[in-house]
Amino acid sequence: MVTLTIDGEQVTVAEGTTIMDAAKQVSIRIPSLCYLQGLIPHGACGVCVVEVEGERTITRSCVRPVQQGMKVHTNTPTLRNIREMLVELLLSNHPAECFVCERGETCELKDLASTLGVKDIRFDTKPPKFEVDDSSVSIVRNPNKCVLCGRCIRVCSGIQTVEAIDFVNRGDTLIVGPGADKGLGESNCVNCGQCIHVCPVAAITEKSCINEVWDAIDNAEKHVVVQEAPAVRVALGEELGLPPGTLVAGKMHTALRKLGFDTVFDTNFAADLTIIEEGNELVKRVKEGGTLPMITSCCPGWIKFMEEFYPDLIPNVSTCKSPQQMFGALAKTYFAGAANIDPSRIVSVSVMPCTAKKYEAQRPEMCSSGYRDVDYVLTTREIARMIREAGINFAELPDKPAESLMGAYSGAATIFGTTGGVMEAAIRSAYKIITGEELEKIDIMPVRGMSGVKIATVEIGGLKVKVAVAHGLGNARPILDEIRAGKSPYHFIEIMACPGGCVGGGGQPIGFDMAIRSLRGETLYSEDKFSTVRKSHENPSIKKIYEDYLAEPLGEKSHHLLHTKYTPQDNVSKLKNILANLKSR
């Protein structure tokens, strides 16, 4: 332990603690732009400087470890001057577009400027004129607003191990990007959108399709169908001013009808359907000696990651489409038939906590209904913007359920939105499929919570089923490497790209706080707890769709509409074909 003095107060902390972290213990929050809890500090912005008695120069508190007997000052005239000047310099290089900037009140640069009392920018303002990168279908990067804090680089490499972006060039041409004039859309980016959460400004945003959705709603010819993912109902309220973790499923359905969507369904229905298909697939693999462990396929960020970095594990991944895409395929077939609407008139919109879902909906194979299965994907933030724009007082709305045909759901479906939820839902139904009996204790506690990797053994009909759950792609790697080495002890693995699962998805309210993500997850578990139906196979609308339309799990119709295949995206695989051509010539 090390004892030091910060602003006259003695504090004892573990060796290796930074001054920044030590200061928190004496209730001092040193201002910073590039520091973010959960990421490796980088010391880029220089705003967190402090003075240490006896030292000639000021020092950056986010990267400086404490020393025994150190006397630190965090609030002196010199420091106030320096911090103010640093922020003025940043502002002189930043477009003054705050009125029309989508980050609005969540902008950390604006917040910092007002916190530090910056009143005047003493330098000529000269915002850069770089090209905006809109090559990705999910994420837009605007280098002109970038403050070069490097948080996005650190979350992409440190947490997600994707390493899609880094600093490119230097000096006044320095930007963040994939390099070689490549856009994000041509890089190995998996579209998880965690970079959006850590960006202090609006340099990284989702690619919005609000205008297209308004156009569809306003078009009387079109019948607009909407679905909402499990994790949206525990974050939309937060984005609209309610406390984090408030459950707003009923208000959400009401708001969507008020916005003008013609039919309001719920992705949770498709989550239950996924469990039936995926559960049967797992049982089939176990019984018939198929490839094990089987890995979940709901998360499009994970799927792209797998195709980029682990294409050899394609046989391990469930062939089930994600709930969003299952829903999309059924909206223009099953629903079109039931409601007697020409599918060409249906516009299928989804509301997702996710930026990768935008990518998933655009994948070439995702049109098994004969049309684009999902036309537009809105994030939680985008639908909140639409609700605000329409002047709807969200907090006062009455609770209404979604239409039951493709909107009734079980508690098992709702927990899909948090890490471990898919696993728990699958176990509840797999037990029934294998043993023919209902599972008594349906709360599978070992797979809940926010630890990076969770493992459990569940006894199902004499078979000890070993399962693992990972969230955050960096946490998934050791489990995947184990499979690669042929040493995986598991039968079934759930992987979600974002830390926390979908509750922490790239489309959720801005923030990288795991405590808030955990709170959203808790709310999903309590919605499950108070549901009358808590197992996917007991959902009456699921029974109905198999009776009326799909016939049987893994059947011919399911195969066509609900299952998919994967394409290796890594360079080696992509170029193998080209090489084969070259050799044959």
Next chain:
Amino acid sequence: MTTSVLAGDIKGFESKDQKLKLYNKLQEIIDGHRNAVGAPIRIMQLTQEYCGYLPLPVLEVISKELDISFSQLYSILSFYHFFTTVPKGKYVIQVCKGTACYVKGGQKILDSLHKEFNLAPGGITADGKFSLDMVRCLGCCGLSPVMAVGDDVYRKVKPGQIKDILTGYK
């Protein structure tokens, strides 16, 4: 080694034979230095020496072989002026725009190259013979304005002399 060298479209290495040679050379360079300290820089340096520049498919191979992401490799590359991802001419022209040369008319040399040879800093002539780099100092300010073609340094250059100087290079 990955196969992208053979598959990619690489300026200066169009034929199958050239590609195979490049493939072998690259293998030799990477295998010889993969465990060295600062391997990415050393390998890119030697590769640029061989290719004249760093073609993107080659960078993808280096990234894969060294197990370092493409973005990180490109980050290193783009930090150093020495590295280039565009082909250089047979002869590299360097025109100094440091203080002394600028005052003595370095800009006029650049203007003249642009006007007469359609050559801008970072660019290359259509026949691939000359490429142009603007530099900050060649270390002989007393001779300003200075221009270098390959290893030959020309002193007190006047715009009118440029055509004569360049016609000397075949």
